[in-house]
Amino acid sequence: MCDTVGMPGDDQPSADDVERAEALLAAWDEGRGTSKSQLEIDTWGDATAHGRHFDRFIRSTLGVSTTRPSKQTTRIESLEEQIRGLGQLPIGAEAPAAEVQTQHARAACLEATRVWNDPTTRFRAGAFSLLFVAAWNSLAIALLIRDDIEWRETDESGTPRVDARRVEFARSTSDLIADAFPDDDQRGLRANVQYWIDIRNAVAHRYLPALDAVVIPKAQAGLLNFEEALIAGFGQEYALAGGLTVPLQLSGFRDPSVLSSRKKMQAQLPLDVQALLARTDEADPDLLADRTFQMRVAFVPVVPASGRNPDAVSYFVRPGEVPTELAEALDRYVVLPKFAMSGRPNLSATEVISEVQRRTGHRFNTTQHAQAARQLGTRPPRGEDDMTTNLRFAEYITSFKRYLYSQAWIDELVKELQDPENFERITGTPPKPAGA
Numbered sequence: 169m170c171d172t173v174g175m176p177g178d179d180q181p182s183a184d185d186v187e188r189a190e191a192l193l194a195a196w197d198e199g200r201g202t203s204k205s206q207l208e209i210d211t212w213g214d215a216t217a218h219g220r221h222f223d224r225f226i227r228s229t230l231g232v233s234t235t236r237p238s239k240q241t242t243r244i245e246s247l248e249e250q251i252r253g254l255g256q257l258p259i260g261a262e263a264p265a266a267e268v269q270t271q272h273a274r275a276a277c278l279e280a281t282r283v284w285n286d287p288t289t290r291f292r293a294g295a296f297s298l299l300f301v302a303a304w305n306s307l308a309i310a311l312l313i314r315d316d317i318e319w320r321e322t323d324e325s326g327t328p329r330v331d332a333r334r335v336e337f338a339r340s341t342s343d344l345i346a347d348a349f350p351d352d353d354q355r356g357l358r359a360n361v362q363y364w365i366d367i368r369n370a371v372a373h374r375y376l377p378a379l380d381a382v383v384i385p386k387a388q389a390g391l392l393n394f395e396e397a398l399i400a401g402f403g404q405e406y407a408l409a410g411g412l413t414v415p416l417q418l419s420g421f422r423d424p425s426v427l428s429s430r431k432k433m434q435a436q437l438p439l440d441v442q443a444l445l446a447r448t449d450e451a452d453p454d455l456l457a458d459r460t461f462q463m464r465v466a467f468v469p470v471v472p473a474s475g476r477n478p479d480a481v482s483y484f485v486r487p488g489e490v491p492t493e494l495a496e497a498l499d500r501y502v503v504l505p506k507f508a509m510s511g512r513p514n515l516s517a518t519e520v521i522s523e524v525q526r527r528t529g530h531r532f533n534t535t536q537h538a539q540a541a542r543q544l545g546t547r548p549p550r551g552e553d554d555m556t557t558n559l560r561f562a563e564y565i566t567s568f569k570r571y572l573y574s575q576a577w578i579d580e581l582v583k584e585l586q587d588p589e590n591f592e593r594i595t596g597t598p599p600k601p602a603g604a
Contacts, residue, residue: 192225274408305341311401360386360460
């Protein structure tokens, strides 16, 4: 007679079921032991299930899945992740409330980053603070919904409060953040969000361009916090952008007010805003040293080779990715001068190859170019991850997974490759005439 002990549908598996399931799972050994069909025959006398009986029993008793998704299933899941990464939902999918809030949060943060990086923006700090706080508000709600924690305002009876349109009131952003990020090691994150809430409340309706440079360390820390919290809470597919490690990409600043001291810039601001910033500056040392509260950076004027306007730039380094020689310096403001160049690398490999071939007279192809870049230290050695190694010559654009090169790199290649012996040493192949 067929033994039906442990069939799915029992409210709670018995000790005998658990013991049997563990023995069956061990005998199957992830496909390396006895087949599922044979185990079904031996255990239940069932020769018709072809593994399905075994799968249901193990899943319902131990909560362990013994099925492997097909390649098509995996492919569909991958495509759905890509669609979600673009801020959309797969056709026919219903969005849970947490996912709706997550997409709102992501869209608001991307818009905040776009506003900040737009060179024509005149209302940078104010607009950024409005959008950035909205992004954190939605992300906190999404996390609380996911964890089944109340995010709405309620009356004394626990009933959510609603407005005349029956729309539910959310609790304040500060309260939502406190509940969504309660851990001790998230103190800097909470303080950073509160900083932007205060900025929004104080300056969102005033034009204060001098504030832009003052808030950069908090903006950079906040964006990195947001990216990490989004991925940790809902997965890599919700990342702001593939490989995005520095959302605020700061280029040259030529406004004299930016090149003046931080205190001098703050002195240009209204007294109430100065008081707000002073409260932050007087925070305890542990918070000021917390890189989730602010990324430390300073601006240094550098006179380029052209002798024209002084320039300044800041580069941000993630904690945990700090070169040894800079580790101690990160406890202070890190000062890195910009290379004396007219702009960031903006030439494609094809443009470089064509120009080098024209100027040297040697045939020059993509393989030789890649080898030369590695040999001369402009790209990492073969087998290592792509990254920027010498910004004067090339920059790796993570969002496009490609390198862009500078005019200085073309000049360097022409100088090095004109000599036939150097050409063979650097590219690994002897030179041939370009027209051959």
